[in-house]
Amino acid sequence: MKKEDEIKFDHNGDGIDRRGFLKCMAWAGTGTLCVMNGGVMKSFSLSRLGELDPAAAKGELSFVQISDSHMGFNKPANPDVIGTLKAAIEKINALPGNPEFLLHTGDVTHLSKPEEFDNVQQILKDAKVKDAFYVPGEHDVAIDEGKEFLARYGKGTTGSGWQSFDKNGVHFVGLVNVMNLKAGGLGTLGHEQLEWLEDDLKAKKSSTPIVVFAHIPLWSVYPEWGWGTEDASQALAYLKRFGSVTVLNGHIHQTMQKVEGNVTFHTAASTAFPQPAPGKADSPGPMKVPAEQLRSLLGVTSVNFVQGHKALAVVDTNLG
């Protein structure tokens, strides 16, 4: 591994290695693997995966994240979101180490229509995973305040779809930040959900690794385009005492990551269409890219956790 490809974060809880963060950002969209080990985070480009310790790459718990399948979208640059979602499932099925389950971080559908949900359910049947967990995006609650979404994916959840579960010693929390959005505002968790979260985390030891998943980023990616969550700081305050927190989001249709103290933030690519980098276009509308480029800008994310090694690896793979 080249010296300049290595990123080390001073993990003392008070800051970000800005240079390292920018380096990680530069790889966004091309595929990045970040491994956290003993408080030091290292990044590798996907082409250098072979140099990684195979045990760390495989892990004891492996799961995948997909996001923003926008079933029903049919405009440029992707008139075939069914095809690209199927390609994403093929990628998942080809991953080494058999991911245990799948997280969908919202915008399952484009317009919350029953037939759009049906299509996604049909395609996801082919995913070789034991389980799937969903949180809604704003497109999934656009017509009926999320009734259709909850009827399909709300089993065992609280409120508008808040959920938590434990897998191999890792505590997972699914949050909903797309309900009751206010004029001029960002994503919102709301008082009731925050209280639920505080209560949910109470019984957990600080050494328990936490994975939080939600649609809109829980960090301020680009508030000018609404890419952030109004009251995320309160949620993060409840997560502060935990040694390892990984936050997985969607919404912005591009991979991006940031490390802040004990928290690693990561956004996944869409399986439907790319969106511009923050501020790089007049509006966050779908990016129109040549057909041959499209699949390189869509993708799936796989996450591996190795117990005892304090390691958590996030890998983005494009559909190209």
Added chain:
Amino acid sequence: MNRIVRIIGMGILLVAVFDCATSSRRQTNAATLASQQTAQEMAATVKIDNFSFSPATLEIKAGTTVTWTNLDDIPHTVVNDDKIFKSKALDTDDKFSFKFDKAGTYPYFCSLHPKMTAKVVVQ
């Protein structure tokens, strides 16, 4: 207010003239033209394009029907802050109309992209 009463009165009168089957061709033409003008005065449009409403501030008279058209390739909604009017999710080229009967300022936004805000001012 007087003016509004006059406009409504004129509308009723014109409809009455228009409805009269025995009117001469010339009268009918004149009535059609006048009623078109009245309809134009009482209708307004807002474009949704590039993640913004335009005009951002629309000034209209009470009784005007406003029609929003989504020209973006992403769905948007038109939702009043006080939920007095609320569209469904508008896909590309979908329209939503609402008639404003009472004077006042009506701020609204897109509930999918809440950074998109605008207002209708009714006199």
